[in-house]
Amino acid sequence: MAKNALSTRRVEGIGEGSLAATFARLLQLASEAVVAFDGAGRVLLANDQATSLLPHREAEGLAGADVRTLFPPAGSTDPEAPFSVDALPFPVDGTPTVVTMASHAGEAMRLRVRCDRVQAAGETYVAVALPAESQSLEERQGERDLDDLRRANKRLAGALRIVLDTLDSRDVATLFSRVLEEITQTMDADATIVYLAESDGFHLRGISKSLEGARVPHFMAYGKSVETLATRAGHALRLRVKPPQPQELRQGKIRVSEVVDEETREILRIRRSLLPPFASFFAVPVWFGGHVIAIIEVGWSRPRPLDTDDARLLDSVAHYLSVQLMGAFSTMRQQRAERLNQRGSELREELLDASEGDEDLASRAEQAFAQAAEELDAVYVRLEQNVHQSVLVAELPVTGMRAVPIDLDAAEEGHVEDDVAVVPVLAGTDVYDVLRDLGEPCVGALVDAGKLAGERRCCLVLRPDGAEPLDAGELAFLGTLAGDVRDIFLGEERREKDKRISQALQTGMRNVLQHVDGLTAQGIYSSATESAFVGGDFYDLIRLPGRRACVIMGDVSGKGVEAASVSAAVKTALGAYSWEGLAPARMVRSLNEFLLGFSRIETFATLFVGIVDLAAATLTYCSAGHPPAVLVRAGTRQMDLLDVQSGVVGAFHDMEYRDGVATLCEGDILFLYTDGTTEARSPSGAFFGEDGLRDMVSAETAGDFDGLLDRCLARLDDFTGRNLNDDVSMVAVRFDELG
Known part of the structure; x- marks a missing residue:
């Protein structure tokens, strides 16, 4: 077994x-x-x-x-x-x-x-x-009947309160606190616990007040606890934990307990650390869309008979709560993601302040990782590399300085992005086994920011054995922090490099789309400045290795040659970043620091940067304050807005940038434009607007792709009487060969 x-x-x-x-x-x-x-x-x-x-x-x-x-x-x-x-x-x-x-x-x-x-x-x-x-027996029977009636009324009233109190609720605190108390009172139970399903198992998300301070399992991996039985049965289980035998007590610590399924009379052997602090309890699966999304455990500290009618009632309550839990679950994830984003921004600002002042940046980076670990209810363990002995050593919380069996190159395989690695530490790995045997925290992640200032910067962020593993959002939080640490360590060198790029390549003012196999593209530019051929609008299409391409459109504040010089520098820098293999959001973030660090430039820009992967049929993009691009679907002519938005570039250090992803089909058309298009005015003062843009794109993409942008510009000229208030740029890309 x-x-x-x-x-x-x-x-x-x-x-x-x-x-x-x-x-x-x-x-x-x-x-x-x-x-x-x-x-x-x-x-x-x-x-x-x-x-x-x-x-x-x-x-x-x-x-x-x-x-x-x-x-x-x-x-x-x-x-x-x-x-x-x-x-x-x-x-x-x-x-x-x-x-x-x-x-x-x-x-x-x-x-x-x-x-x-x-x-x-x-x-x-x-x-x-x-x-x-x-009459004695009859009276006793009558009293029993009356007690049963009262009990049934209490159950029904409690279930009704749960429904009414949580109707259309998306408040996580309501569902994970008040509802647990309602269930506990309704069932005359001692306490109630709720676990929510994640990709790796069930995570503790709520306990009733009576369990505060008690030992409650925080995580149940799939296939190793009562969740397996509840999922397999499909309904509430009536379970009783058998007391340990005298010989087990004499042997010392009890690791496994026997649990009786009152319906099938099976005896289940389950790790004691995965059981709730109950002697009798219901394990109730909550189903949504054919999957168990939660497990509710309602229990008593002393053994007691569990009624099948109560099990049915709990199944009914779980059926109702499934929709409410799903909504609250999404809200909880969003709130947690927002909290981690906010904390990440705060740590990044503190690092930037340290880099600009006299504070030791290496010490401040360590403090940032320790604070990040605290945010994740984990401990920070710094790793130091002994290059002579090719080992990593760590000051562990319990046993002190120890060599840790980590091969960084092997551990990071498949987990590295932009020279930053975040590798989960889970049960079954060598690191987990060694740390667990030492009695140390052993569940978490290895974080490596690479070699910076002549030293390898890596650490462990760990939780105790049996705790829930770090989820995807928490791992991403650590990865972003590691990337920020790396960026700030390399900031001065990168800024100098970016200055040289800007100064050497300002002549690249012309907008030229490279040929990319599998794509057909066209671009058009019309300046609002009379007799000008260049300005603040710019675009580019760059052919990259591995059937990939980078499409860029931007708008720098201002007009004429001054704006065009900045446009050329920005466009060239983005081209260099794209060849480094950076993700769009990371490219824009680097560009933001470049513009803010380049004191001769006092301007800001809106950008759309997209990486097209023809083999994977995906478009990964970052839209930094730019009007949302339009993706016209082949066949249906449906127009999808790529509306994952971030802030403008070159304005503030603490601006956040996010990536969006769109799936592509052959024949789809990507339509990019600057705000001069929607802000164009007719002689009467009416804006062309988003409605005019949608009508134009819908009508013109239905015709031949050749000449598409010429026809769009002609529409604008007719609308404005050939009198543009701002530069207008448009780019159209058709995806011909994918996969």
């Missing part, structure tokens, strides 16, 4: 040979007179209370007697006549009936009788009788 895998075994049930004996023993424990008889009226079983209460002639007990001798039918009935349940003085549908008959002493006796057919081999009935004058 695989290590840590979930194991089960079947408990032996009551065998057929012992069934009669077991049933007879149960009858003796009952305080009422109980008689079981078959379809022929023959008594099969009877308890002592029936023998003492019911009149009979058999000296050796009631077994084998005709039930009609115990409960004489009304009127005269031939005892030799065939037996019929319809002739009995009470119904056999479970309805209570008062029957008058003679006692052992021959006196009239009133009995309260209930009889019903039971599921057994053949035709079998069970009758329960007690003196009608004895």
Whole structure:
């Protein structure tokens, strides 16, 4: 069996040979007179209370007697006549009936009788009788019925409160705090826990107040806990944790517990660290779109019977909550992403301040990684490279300075972007095994910013064993920080390089689209400055290795030759960045620092930078304050706006830039333009606007691709009376050969 895998075994049930004996023993424990008889009226079983209460002639007990001798039918009935349940003085549908008959002493006796057919081999009935004058059992039954009614009303009222309180709610705090308390109160439970599904397993996302400070598993990997059983069953499970055996207690720490499935009687062996602090609990799967998106655990600290009706009620609540949880889950992810983005910006600003002041940048970078680890509820462990012995050493939180078995080159294979690597540290890796055996935190990530200032800058960000792994957003947060550290360390060198690029290549003012196999492209420029052939608008198409290309369009503030000189420098710098293999957002971020560091330039620009991967049929882009590009779909002529937006370039150091991704199909047309297009005015002062742009693109892309932009410019000239207020540039790219 695989290590840590979930194991089960079947408990032996009551065998057929012992069934009669077991049933007879149960009858003796009952305080009422109980008689079981078959379809022929023959008594099969009877308890002592029936023998003492019911009149009979058999000296050796009631077994084998005709039930009609115990409960004489009304009127005269031939005892030799065939037996019929319809002739009995009470119904056999479970309805209570008062029957008058003679006692052992021959006196009239009133009995309260209930009889019903039971599921057994053949035709079998069970009758329960007690003196009608004895109200104690009836009263107790009435009290039980009343308690059941009250309990059912409480369950229904609690479920209704959950529905009403969370209707259309997207507030994560509401769903992960108040709802848990509502479920706990509704079920008369001790506590409630909720886990949400991620790509690697179920992550703890909420506990009721009574569990604050208690040991609750933070993460359940797929296939190793009760989530597997709940998913396989498809409904709420009734589970009971068996207490440890004396020999287990004598052996010391208990690592595995046995859990009984009350429905199937299976015994499940589960790691104790993956179980909630309950003795009895429901494990309720929450389904959405054919997948389990959450597990709700409702439990009690002491063993208790769990009702199937309660399990059904929890399934109903989970069915309702699925949509609410999905919405809240998305909101929670968005809030977490925003928080990490904000924290990343703050750390980057602190690093920039350190680089511009007298503070030691290396020490400040270490502090930034330590603060990032704290944000992720993890610890920061700095790694130092001993180049002479080819090992990495670390000051571990528990055991101190140790050599750590990490081969950086092997670990980073497939995880490196822009010379920065973030590699998850998960169960099964050598690093995890070594750290776990030392009792150290062992789940997290290896972060490597590369060699900077003559030293390898790498570290570990770790959580304790059993904690949830870092998710994709958290890994990206660490990667962005590592990239910022690298950029700032290399900032002075990069700025000097960018200055040389700007000064040496300002002559590249002409907008020329290179030929790229698999693409057909055309561009057009019209200056608002009379008799000018250059200005602040620029565009480019650059052929890159590996069936890739970079398409650029930008608009620098200002007009004429002054703006064109900046445009040429910006365009050339972007071309150089594209050959370095940078992602669009990273290209724009580098350009932003270049413009801000180049003191002779006091301007800003809007940009669209896209990397076309013809083999993968994708367009990765960064739109920095630029009007959204339009992607016209082949066949349907549908127009999609590429509207993932970032801030302008060259204005502020702390501007954030994001990448967007679009999937391409053959025949699709990418339409780029500057804001001079939509801001063009008619002689009456009306703007051409986005509506005019959509109408123009829709109409003209329906015709031949050749001459597309000439026709668009002619439309603008007709609209403005050939009087543009701003430069106009347009580029159209058709994707001919993909895949």
